[in-house]
Amino acid sequence: LFAGETDFLKGVVAMDGLPEADRIEVCFAGRSNVGKSTLINALTGRKALARASNTPGRTQEVNFFTLGDSHYLVDLPGYGYANAPLPVVEKWQALLKRYLSGRQNLRRAFVLIDTRHGVKPVDHEIMALLDSAAVTFQVVMTKADKLRGTALDDILAQVRGELARHPAAFPELILTSSEKGEGIATLRATIADLV
Numbered sequence: 001l002f003a004g005e006t007d008f009l010k011g012v013v014a015m016d017g018l019p020e021a022d023r024i025e026v027c028f029a030g031r032s033n034v035g036k037s038t039l040i041n042a043l044t045g046r047k048a049l050a051r052a053s054n055t056p057g058r059t060q061e062v063n064f065f066t067l068g069d070s071h072y073l074v075d076l077p078g079y080g081y082a083n084a085p086l087p088v089v090e091k092w093q094a095l096l097k098r099y100l101s102g103r104q105n106l107r108r109a110f111v112l113i114d115t116r117h118g119v120k121p122v123d124h125e126i127m128a129l130l131d132s133a134a135v136t137f138q139v140v141m142t143k144a145d146k147l148r149g150t151a152l153d154d155i156l157a158q159v160r161g162e163l164a165r166h167p168a169a170f171p172e173l174i175l176t177s178s179e180k181g182e183g184i185a186t187l188r189a190t191i192a193d194l195v
């Protein structure tokens with residue numbers, strides 16, 4: 001799947017612009033600065049495919065990429081900006097809710113959690129939203145190179161405790177470092193195995 005072409009298809013700001021649900025779909029969600037763009041670039045082997053733009057107004061698009069000829073990879077806008085105005089947050093939540101509840105080809109959501117920070121209240125909110133939309137989600141820990149030993153164990157325990165509270169959570173998490181290339185093959189295999 002990842003040996004083939006990955007291309008940017010389109011960015012949408014409203015539900016009527018979604019591409020047809022004619023491919024298996026996975027989406028990526030995470031707080032701003034979690035390392036989502038870097039991870040998507042590492043995953044697809046393409047530099048700067050997902051633009052690492054962190055300006056609130058410019059990142060409200062849902063970006064669709066084609067993976068080979070069978071999958072869509074969807075980059076959801078980052079959430080949890082410190083200074084995001086309430087209307088922006090509400091618009092984002094509304095778009096996300098509609099996307100999650102209406103997308104029949106969506107097989108799994110990957111929720112990215114920064115290994116240094118663990119699950120924050122905004123992450124919990126997204127997971128609760130995925131629960132109510134009955135979209136299976138799997139946590140991908142990012143920047144694993146930043147933490148080792150018991151500090152890492154403590155964070156993983158916190159995340160697993162959180163996952164136990166979410167019926168839509170896939171119990172196994174994936175530890176990644178885009179910088180070191182750790183976990184990228186596992187994540188690719190996980191996506192390729194979805195049917």
Ligand code: GDP
Binds near residue numbers: 054146
């Ligand atoms: P996004 O806002 O979620 O798209 O985050 P970015 O991909 O732009 O990454 C945010 C910051 O984290 C950047 O400075 C990246 O260089 C850094 N970063 C991303 N992935 C890793 C990683 O695996 N390890 C380390 N140490 N830093 C990372």
